[in-house]
Amino acid sequence: MAFKIVEGCVNCWACEPLCPSQAIFEAKPHFMIDAKKCTECEGEYADAQCASICPIEGVILDGLGVPVNPPGSLTGIPPERLAAARAEIQAR
Amino acid sequence: MDLNVVSQSGGCASSGCGSSADRLSHLPEAIRAKVDNHPCFSEDAHHHYARMHVAVAPACNIQCHYCNRKYDCSNESRPGVVSELLTPDRAVKKVIAVAANIPQMTVLGIAGPGDPLANPERTLETFRQLSEKAPDIRLCVSTNGLALPEVVDEICKHNIEHVTITINCVDPDVGAKIYPWIFWNNRRVKGRKAAEILIAQQQKGLEMLVERGVLVKVNSVLIPGVNDEHLKEVSRAVKAKGAFLHNVMPLIAEPEHGTFYGLMGQRGPSNEELQTLQDACAGDMAMMRHCRQCRADAVGMLGEDRGHEFTLDKIETMEIDYEAAMARRAEIHAEIEANRTAQRQQTGEAFVSLSSLKRGLKTKAAEPRPVLMAVATTGGGVINQHFGHAREFLVYEASVNDVRFVGARKVDLYCSGGDTCGDAETTLQKIIRTLKDCEAVLCSKIGYEPWSQLEEAGITPNGEHAMEPIEEAIAAVYQEMVASGQLEQAGAEPQRLTA
Ligand code: SF4
Ligand code: SF4
Ligand code: SF4
Numbered sequence: 001m002a003f004k005i006v007e008g009c010v011n012c013w014a015c016e017p018l019c020p021s022q023a024i025f026e027a028k029p030h031f032m033i034d035a036k037k038c039t040e041c042e043g044e045y046a047d048a049q050c051a052s053i054c055p056i057e058g059v060i061l062d063g064l065g066v067p068v069n070p071p072g073s074l075t076g077i078p079p080e081r082l083a084a085a086r087a088e089i090q091a092r
Numbered sequence: 093m094d095l096n097v098v099s100q101s102g103g104c105a106s107s108g109c110g111s112s113a114d115r116l117s118h119l120p121e122a123i124r125a126k127v128d129n130h131p132c133f134s135e136d137a138h139h140h141y142a143r144m145h146v147a148v149a150p151a152c153n154i155q156c157h158y159c160n161r162k163y164d165c166s167n168e169s170r171p172g173v174v175s176e177l178l179t180p181d182r183a184v185k186k187v188i189a190v191a192a193n194i195p196q197m198t199v200l201g202i203a204g205p206g207d208p209l210a211n212p213e214r215t216l217e218t219f220r221q222l223s224e225k226a227p228d229i230r231l232c233v234s235t236n237g238l239a240l241p242e243v244v245d246e247i248c249k250h251n252i253e254h255v256t257i258t259i260n261c262v263d264p265d266v267g268a269k270i271y272p273w274i275f276w277n278n279r280r281v282k283g284r285k286a287a288e289i290l291i292a293q294q295q296k297g298l299e300m301l302v303e304r305g306v307l308v309k310v311n312s313v314l315i316p317g318v319n320d321e322h323l324k325e326v327s328r329a330v331k332a333k334g335a336f337l338h339n340v341m342p343l344i345a346e347p348e349h350g351t352f353y354g355l356m357g358q359r360g361p362s363n364e365e366l367q368t369l370q371d372a373c374a375g376d377m378a379m380m381r382h383c384r385q386c387r388a389d390a391v392g393m394l395g396e397d398r399g400h401e402f403t404l405d406k407i408e409t410m411e412i413d414y415e416a417a418m419a420r421r422a423e424i425h426a427e428i429e430a431n432r433t434a435q436r437q438q439t440g441e442a443f444v445s446l447s448s449l450k451r452g453l454k455t456k457a458a459e460p461r462p463v464l465m466a467v468a469t470t471g472g473g474v475i476n477q478h479f480g481h482a483r484e485f486l487v488y489e490a491s492v493n494d495v496r497f498v499g500a501r502k503v504d505l506y507c508s509g510g511d512t513c514g515d516a517e518t519t520l521q522k523i524i525r526t527l528k529d530c531e532a533v534l535c536s537k538i539g540y541e542p543w544s545q546l547e548e549a550g551i552t553p554n555g556e557h558a559m560e561p562i563e564e565a566i567a568a569v570y571q572e573m574v575a576s577g578q579l580e581q582a583g584a585e586p587q588r589l590t591a
Contacts, residue, residue, distance in 0.1 A: 010162040013150035013177075014275075017211045045278050052280040053153065055161045074155065075352055076272040076282060090357040092317025 001063030002038035005031050008059040015050035140428050143199035146183035147175035148214045152206035153238050154274040157352040167258040168203035168234045175205055180217040189407045192417035195424040203234040212243050219250040228418050238290055240297030248304050255301055258311045261319050262329045264288040269318050302334035309337040314361050327373040342366050435473055435561050460579035462491035465566050466527045468535035475557050475565055479538035490570035495563045501526050524549045
């Protein structure tokens with residue numbers, strides 16, 4: 001099983017140096033994970049390193065194709081609270 | 093009634109007191125020597141020297157709500173800027189090429205595009221090579237502080253004198269509204285806990301650097317409704333720990349930058365809000381108001397963008413004898429220093445005449461009120477820019493006590509040269525709005541159209557002081573205003589400023 005980087009990656013380089021398996025490489029239009037090398041960080045770290053530093057929601061999928069960082073998980077604002085949060089911020 | 097904000101706020105010994113325009117005069121000699129020609133630290137040096145950045149460090153280990161990680165670190169550059177990523181070897185080549193060709197470049201900074209210490213090897217490698225090959229270039233680094241304590245000793249090995257830490261808060265509850273998460277000990281940590289760790293690391297890094305004699309500047313981003321009041325506490329806290337400059341920058345948040353704040357509609361501060369806060373913090377420590385968020389690029393220093401002279405392929409083919417370049421740089425630096433000394437003397441005279449002005453007025457009930465004036469300059473400490481070419485204006489406050497630098501205000505360039513000024517009016521209106529609290533604008537030249545519109549808006553254009561030192565020219569204009577009687581206070585109690 002392997003993780004995967006999909007469209008939306010902003011090529012920020014954060015994940016690349018962290019991968020214990022050197023599975024991540026720079027590519028066009030975005031960074032990629034070599035599925036043959038990715039170990040899902042098994043035996044190395046409790047959390048997959050790439051997905052723990054990636055700043056963009058939804059661009060890293062786990063072995064099952066599920067986004068590791070779903071909408072709201074990184075901004076800290078779940079989608080149903082978005083409108084309220086926006087109103088709060090705009091009132092500042 | 094003392095209209096000088098610096099002395100008003102007390103603590104003359106610790107904040108720049110007196111009539112000197114250079115706020116560093118209060119610093120101990122050793123520190124002063126270190127910062128005297130550092131364009132980021134000395135207001136005066138900012139006119140004469142420049143720094144450059146190389147983009148060698150792409151990764152970042154935290155998320156700030158004002159940053160879109162598609163672009164460069166917003167703590168140091170403006171949102172939406174993308175630099176070309178360089179390997180350490182190429183960066184070193186580029187720095188040496190620029191230093192040999194632009195002797196004013198005295199400082200090399202690494203500030204991104206991400207956090208230079210998140211994955212520090214690339215940053216440290218660049219510094220190591222440079223301290224060996226170009227020992228006359230000073231090195232500095234900017235960081236969010238998370239990884240700072242772990243690399244302080246390594247940094248000190250590479251002869252780095254200056255470190256900038258972006259500290260937006262010392263309270264984790266405030267921090268949680270600015271930083272949604274950090275990457276810490278191989279895990280993502282979110283919310284208040286994340287802010288707590290980040291703050292602790294920043295403060296620890298600051299202490300460690302100060303202990304080792306490294307100068308520390310603190311940057312803060314002013315975010316209205318989030319950390320505006322809180323920044324006063326930040327200012328006190330970082331001063332107590334030994335930071336020697338605090339630079340409050342305005343949040344820039346537009347939806348098109350794609351940042352969290354931009355998309356959510358968080359507003360940035362107005363010029364007035366920024367200035368009020370800078371004034372409030374000024375009593376606590378030396379504030380830096382000239383910061384233009386890194387637009388003092390060496391490659392753009394002289395008003396024209398020289399970046400195209402230093403593209404990668406050109407650098408690859410350049411043969412540089414740095415020994416010879418270093419000798420030439422030393423000569424030019426000596427010339428600049430001679431010039432600065434001369435200018436300081438002239439400026440000193442201007443202040444003398446201002447204070448005699450005050451003495452002459454002692455018998456009157458009220459002192460003339462202070463006035464804000466804007467200046468168009470490309471550097472060198474003189475008024476030397478055409479109004480229509482100015483991308484920013486330096487704003488000064490003149491009072492009977494002194495001429496004081498207030499801040500730099502950016503504007504969109506409205507004249508692109510030639511006669512293709514289709515949008516001239518709207519952009520000119522924008523400039524007028526940006527400078528609406530100023531009563532005069534000093535430039536080398538100005539066209540008829542902007543002249544009349546400025547006058548209409550109550551801002552007197554003035555092209556009579558072209559090529560004169562800034563402070564001196566402002567003092568002269570202020571004297572004229574006083575003489576004409578237009579500055580007499582209306583009310584009994586004189587106020588510092590009204591918009
Ligand atoms: S899951 Fe781990 S091994 Fe796989 S690409 Fe990400 S960091 Fe590398
Ligand atoms: S951390 Fe995320 S956004 Fe950045 S390069 Fe890796 S996958 Fe792309
Ligand atoms: S530290 Fe800089 S690069 Fe990292 S998120 Fe903050 S502004 Fe962006």
